Amino acid sequence: MKTPVIYNMATIPSREKALQECLASILPQADIINLYFNGWNGNIPHFARHPKIRIFESEKEYGDLGDVGKFFLCEEWNNAYIFTTDDKIIYPGNHTKVMIETIEKYNRKAVISNHGRIFHTDRPCKTYYWDCKEFLGCLATVSSDRFVHEIGTGVMAFHTDTFKPTLEMFPRANMTDIYISIELNKLGIPRVVRAHREYDYRISRNWPHAHSISQTLNKNDKIQTETINAVTWKIHTL
Numbered sequence: 001m002k003t004p005v006i007y008n009m010a011t012i013p014s015r016e017k018a019l020q021e022c023l024a025s026i027l028p029q030a031d032i033i034n035l036y037f038n039g040w041n042g043n044i045p046h047f048a049r050h051p052k053i054r055i056f057e058s059e060k061e062y063g064d065l066g067d068v069g070k071f072f073l074c075e076e077w078n079n080a081y082i083f084t085t086d087d088k089i090i091y092p093g094n095h096t097k098v099m100i101e102t103i104e105k106y107n108r109k110a111v112i113s114n115h116g117r118i119f120h121t122d123r124p125c126k127t128y129y130w131d132c133k134e135f136l137g138c139l140a141t142v143s144s145d146r147f148v149h150e151i152g153t154g155v156m157a158f159h160t161d162t163f164k165p166t167l168e169m170f171p172r173a174n175m176t177d178i179y180i181s182i183e184l185n186k187l188g189i190p191r192v193v194r195a196h197r198e199y200d201y202r203i204s205r206n207w208p209h210a211h212s213i214s215q216t217l218n219k220n221d222k223i224q225t226e227t228i229n230a231v232t233w234k235i236h237t238l
Contacts, residue, residue, distance in 0.1 A: 003079065003081055004079075006033075006080045006083065007026055007032070008034045008036075008070045008071065008083065009022070010069025010070045011040075012087075018206045020045070021204045021206065022087050022091070023048065023050075023053075025095075026083075026095070027053075028093070029091070030083070033050075033053045034056065034072065034073050036056045036058065036072045040057060040058070065173060066174040067173065070084045070085065071084070071167060071176065074165045080159070081096075081099075081100055082159070083096070083099065084153045085155070086155070088204050089154055091155075092200050099194070103157060103159050106192060107238070108159045109238055110162065110189065110190040110238065111151060111191055112158060112192050113155050113156040113157075113193055114138040114194055115137055115138040115152030116149070116193040117132040117134065117136070117148060117150040118132060118134040119149045121133075125228060125229055126225070127225050128225045129221050129224070138154070139201060141196070142194070143195060145194055147191065147192055147237050148191050148193050148235070150177055150181040150228075151177065151191040153177050155201060163184065165180065165183070169182075175223075175224060188236050
């Protein structure tokens, strides 16, 4: 029996045009897409009404969860490849294929992403956004697989044999990269940024920059910085 491929995403109204491009890139690659609409007030766009897409509206569920919405059903994830995604990213046509290949390459013992950070371990980071030891972005070339401290949940995948997240892991919204990585660090589960090329992943030109998490928070990332500095980070390998 084929192992299901389940994509998960949260979205906000200002990203409607970007969401349409994002969904077009992943629909052919997914068996199911769980899509959490934060603050849409019932105005679900027509292109999101598709047999593969399960629609969850914040007004009918847990309220505005921010980026935690991409983990809305995580307690129910079982025997599947789980992909967490970002509504501003346009994914390559082989995203599912190469991510599953990498999951299996590491024998389902690691969580895989195309985006991550290595923090300073000899001193505290001065700022989460601007003072990591090494930044491995999904929009840049990463020439070989790298074990890292933090992975990005917008381009992340794993098998449920590896890890079972819960909503209790996320005490604050819009910090899922940090919180998921803290939990994996605690459990000793390796975090891998997969080798990829610049332009494999693209940002929609219809993305409103003013509504991004990083653009909103990078001028005052005190909470993020304090959170990562409170952790004893380790690079876990196989």
